[in-house]
Each structure stands twice: as structure tokens, then as C-alpha cells.
Amino acid sequence: MAEVAYFTKEGLEKLKEELQQLKTTGRANIAKAIAEARDKGDLSENAEYDAAKEAQGLHETKIAKLEETLANGRLLDESKIDTSKVLALSIVTIKNTKNGAKMTYQLVAESEADLKAGKISVASPIAKGLLGKKVGDKTEIQVPAGKMEFEILEINR
Structure with a gap:
């Protein structure tokens, strides 16, 4: 299926x-x-x-x-997306806790992913590590460069 x-x-x-x-x-x-x-x-x-x-x-x-x-x-009806936690189509602002770099991504379907436009696939390691988290949560995500810790600063739709 x-x-x-x-x-x-x-x-x-x-x-x-x-x-x-x-x-x-x-x-x-x-x-x-x-x-x-x-x-x-x-x-x-x-x-x-x-x-x-x-x-x-x-x-x-x-x-x-x-x-x-x-x-x-x-x-997905973007107007009905819950912004209390990270879901598909959420726009998330995160901060790398090591270097303080801030990034904003929208979690989208794999076919819509476009890093230059700030859209990452929900199947990507970073997106998987963010799903279900809330503002203020810290999460450690395994990426190809090693483990990185991010703090969730903001969730929008």
C-alpha cells in the first residue's frame, strides 16, 4: 500500500x-x-x-x-494546523545551541522539499527530530555531521 x-x-x-x-x-x-x-x-x-x-x-x-x-x-488546511507543537507544514524557527545559529524551516512533503526556499522534507533527520516538540523544547538530532542540539524558538503555520 x-x-x-x-x-x-x-x-x-x-x-x-x-x-x-x-x-x-x-x-x-x-x-x-x-x-x-x-x-x-x-x-x-x-x-x-x-x-x-x-x-x-x-x-x-x-x-x-x-x-x-x-x-x-x-x-492540509494550513489554517487548522496546531501551532502548539511541530507538525507537517509547521514553520519552525530553531537555534543551534552550540553556535547560536538560527534557522527557519517549513516541514513539507518530500516532493515539495526545497532547502533554498526553507522547505525541508518531513522525512529528513532534522524534521523527524522536531516533530511533536513544543516551543522551548531542546532536541538532539543525529545528522550526517554528527549529533546536533537544537532549541525550538517559534512554531507558526
């Missing part, structure tokens, strides 16, 4: 747009590439045809995965 993923409205719309593009423009481009390769002659020794057919298979797999993600995706 597929895993349920929670999305913001913009994240869900972005996935729907990507799926639509893959089904229309993407499929048309692959069909064109297959037709061009077929026109070049003998299919048994046609590497371009084989590559185009393989690309078609990968493209259809991507479409199927996106459709599954959308079928199991749930839209």
Missing part, C-alpha cells in the same frame, strides 16, 4: 501541472522521437529506436508514480 503524503495547496497544484505536462507535451515528444527513429529503417539494428522506446517506458513509469502520489496525497 502506498504511503499517504500531505501537501500544501501550491505543492498539490505543482504536481498536477507536472502530471498534465508529462501526459500531453511529454508523450507527444516521445511519440515524435519514436516515429523519427522508425523512419530510419531496420528496427532490429536501430539504436535510436531502442533508446526512444526505453525513454517511453521511463516516462510512463514517472507518470504512474505521479498519479499514485496524487491519489494518495492529502491537502
